[in-house]
Amino acid sequence: MTGFLTLLTKEILRFWKVAFQTIAAPVLTALLYLLIFAHVMAESNAAFRGVAYDQFLIPGLAMMSMLQNAFANTSSSLIQSKITGNIIFILLPPLTHWDYYFAYVIAATARALAVGLGVFLVGVLVAHVPVAHPWAILAFALLGSGLLAALGLIAGLWAEKFDQLAAFQNFIVMPLTFLAGVFYSIQSLPPVWQAVSRCNPFFYLIDGFRYGFFGQSDVAISLSLSVTVLSFLCLSAVTLYLIKSGYKLRH
Amino acid sequence: MTAAIEALGVEKRYGSLAALDGVSLEVREGEFFALLGPNGAGKTTLISALAGLTRADHGTLKVMGHDVVTDYRAARRALGIVPQEIVFDPFFSVVETLRFQAGYFGLPRTRALDAWIDELLANLALTDKADANMRQLSGGMKRRVLVAQALVHKPPVIVLDEPTAGVDVELRQTLWQFVRRLNAEGRTILLTTHYLEEAQQLCTRIAMLKQGRVVALDTTQHLLTAFSERVLRVEVAATLPAPVAREARKSEGHWHTFALHDTTEVESRLRWLREAGVTPSAIEVSEPDLEDVFVKLMHR
Numbered sequence: 138m139t140g141f142l143t144l145l146t147k148e149i150l151r152f153w154k155v156a157f158q159t160i161a162a163p164v165l166t167a168l169l170y171l172l173i174f175a176h177v178m179a180e181s182n183a184a185f186r187g188v189a190y191d192q193f194l195i196p197g198l199a200m201m202s203m204l205q206n207a208f209a210n211t212s213s214s215l216i217q218s219k220i221t222g223n224i225i226f227i228l229l230p231p232l233t234h235w236d237y238y239f240a241y242v243i244a245a246t247a248r249a250l251a252v253g254l255g256v257f258l259v260g261v262l263v264a265h266v267p268v269a270h271p272w273a274i275l276a277f278a279l280l281g282s283g284l285l286a287a288l289g290l291i292a293g294l295w296a297e298k299f300d301q302l303a304a305f306q307n308f309i310v311m312p313l314t315f316l317a318g319v320f321y322s323i324q325s326l327p328p329v330w331q332a333v334s335r336c337n338p339f340f341y342l343i344d345g346f347r348y349g350f351f352g353q354s355d356v357a358i359s360l361s362l363s364v365t366v367l368s369f370l371c372l373s374a375v376t377l378y379l380i381k382s383g384y385k386l387r388h
Numbered sequence: 389m390t391a392a393i394e395a396l397g398v399e400k401r402y403g404s405l406a407a408l409d410g411v412s413l414e415v416r417e418g419e420f421f422a423l424l425g426p427n428g429a430g431k432t433t434l435i436s437a438l439a440g441l442t443r444a445d446h447g448t449l450k451v452m453g454h455d456v457v458t459d460y461r462a463a464r465r466a467l468g469i470v471p472q473e474i475v476f477d478p479f480f481s482v483v484e485t486l487r488f489q490a491g492y493f494g495l496p497r498t499r500a501l502d503a504w505i506d507e508l509l510a511n512l513a514l515t516d517k518a519d520a521n522m523r524q525l526s527g528g529m530k531r532r533v534l535v536a537q538a539l540v541h542k543p544p545v546i547v548l549d550e551p552t553a554g555v556d557v558e559l560r561q562t563l564w565q566f567v568r569r570l571n572a573e574g575r576t577i578l579l580t581t582h583y584l585e586e587a588q589q590l591c592t593r594i595a596m597l598k599q600g601r602v603v604a605l606d607t608t609q610h611l612l613t614a615f616s617e618r619v620l621r622v623e624v625a626a627t628l629p630a631p632v633a634r635e636a637r638k639s640e641g642h643w644h645t646f647a648l649h650d651t652t653e654v655e656s657r658l659r660w661l662r663e664a665g666v667t668p669s670a671i672e673v674s675e676p677d678l679e680d681v682f683v684k685l686m687h688r
């Protein structure tokens with residue numbers, strides 16, 4: 138247990154000591170999106186019925202920021218220690234794959250929650266945001282952060298250079314988050330794009346998260362919850378397997 | 389008694405290159421053992437496989453009887469590795485680095501641990517750098533922190549992969565004094581080094597690797613006597629009488645070299661010279677030297 142807790146402490150300190158970049162900066166970015174999009178899109182019908190666009194946007198932005206920061210936390214931590222070589226400090230001790238997995242994922246989730254809370258608090262200064270189902274907010278925040286933290290671990294294990302990681306982030310994570318319905322309800326899309334959106338697992342994260350606030354969603358909450366739990370378990374299993382097998386760590 | 393380190397038929401390939409080509413050796417508990425060999429011989433690869441940083445393709449490796457794959461937790465707890473490359477986490481100070489490393493090995497922060505860390509720092513001449521950030525240290529200091537990191541969980545088996553590269557002479561002495569003490573206290577030491585005189589002074593047994601194979605494995609003493617000979621060199625101003633000149637292995641100016649089977653032969657040789665009417669103005673007996681053994685083995 139001490140080994141796991143030490144690694145967890147290190148991973149938390151790693152982002153906490155530079156909280157200005159790891160928490161404050163993404164909150165500011167989200168605020169800018171909020172101000173600009175709320176202004177440009179105020180008259181659009183991209184939101185749910187009976188929900189103002191700025192209200193609608195806040196949970197989406199909070200979730201998007203959480204997903205991106207959870208991913209960034211695990212992937213950047215891993216790639217940095219791989220490239221500097223100090224990864225051996227955690228490869229030499231008798232830590233298990235569970236220790237690595239939980240330490241990295243919990244730390245990334247902590248950062249994601251801090252960012253999400255920051256976005257929410259900044260958001261409520263701009264617009265009123267109701268809270269319909271707190272359990273759904275918490276469940277999707279945790280599952281979404283955990284999912285992307287695991288994906289970040291996979292990317293960090295796979296990538297050998299920073300640009301490979303950047304490619305993973307720019308060509309997979311960014312498009313999937315941006316096209317997950319952060320800025321619009323998929324009901325406002327043509328049917329083809331609605332169908333495409335439903336293939337994106339991130340869509341269910343954002344839709345379920347939003348349900349927690351407004352009590353309404355594009356798809357049934359049971360569906361988004363099932364997809365999210367299933368994706369989380371699958372990705373976690375893959376991550377645990379990769380760590381256990383020493384993939385690109387213990388060549 | 390279980391061996392401290394046991395390698396059995398260890399093979400590791402990188403593409404077509406056999407970095408380890410069936411290495412078997414045993415390091416006994418409490419030994420001070422040297423692993424020697426030219427660059428690229430496979431020393432670091434063997435150590436990495438032992439530490440679980442890489443996986444052997446074939447063969448087994450054990451630390452204190454624990455298989456490094458199937459019983460990796462016990463094996464890693466028993467092992468302290470000082471890596472060849474200098475690495476550090478710029479995020480931490482020296483003392484934080486050590487506390488975290490102890491934590492990874494399952495040691496909570498206790499007064500006893502803090503005392504041990506202080507002792508490590510003192511023995512490695514790092515006390516005044518305890519709170520310095522790792523970035524602020526010189527290369528030699530960083531290497532000594534790596535040594536401290538390897539020892540922080542008090543492993544019974546300590547592996548040092550070229551620990552004195554880039555460390556100045558005085559600190560090298562400090563380091564060896566400390567490592568000798570750890571060995572005297574019962575810890576097993578496996579050392580790779582480029583400074584053969586270090587291995588000769590410190591180690592009781594030696595394995596020599598060449599292209600992934602063990603080419604010699606014996607006590608330092610045996611290797612020295614088996615592979616290198618002693619010679620007697622004498623300076624004589626006058627020309628040597630013919631029978632004496634015939635016996636000389638080599639003559640350069642006034643210096644003449646005679647082979648010796650062992651050091652006890654010096655006396656009889658000198659008597660033989662005196663009886664032949666030769667009076668040396670200077671004599672020299674060359675001691676066998678690991679360098680000779682090394683060069684001979686590597687060129688075979």
Ligand SMILES: Nc1ncnc2c1ncn2[C@@H]1O[C@H](COP(=O)(O)OP(=O)(O)O)[C@@H](O)[C@H]1O
Nearest residue numbers: 402405407425426427428429430431432433434
């Ligand atoms: N990760 C790797 N990929 C490819 N070749 C490697 C790798 N690591 C070591 N080698 C090769 O294996 C051989 C043994 O290397 P190494 O164990 O570092 O030698 P030593 O430590 O004895 O100098 C060398 O030829 C080296 O180039």
Ligand SMILES: [Mg+2]
Nearest residue numbers: 431432433472
């Ligand atoms: Mg080496």
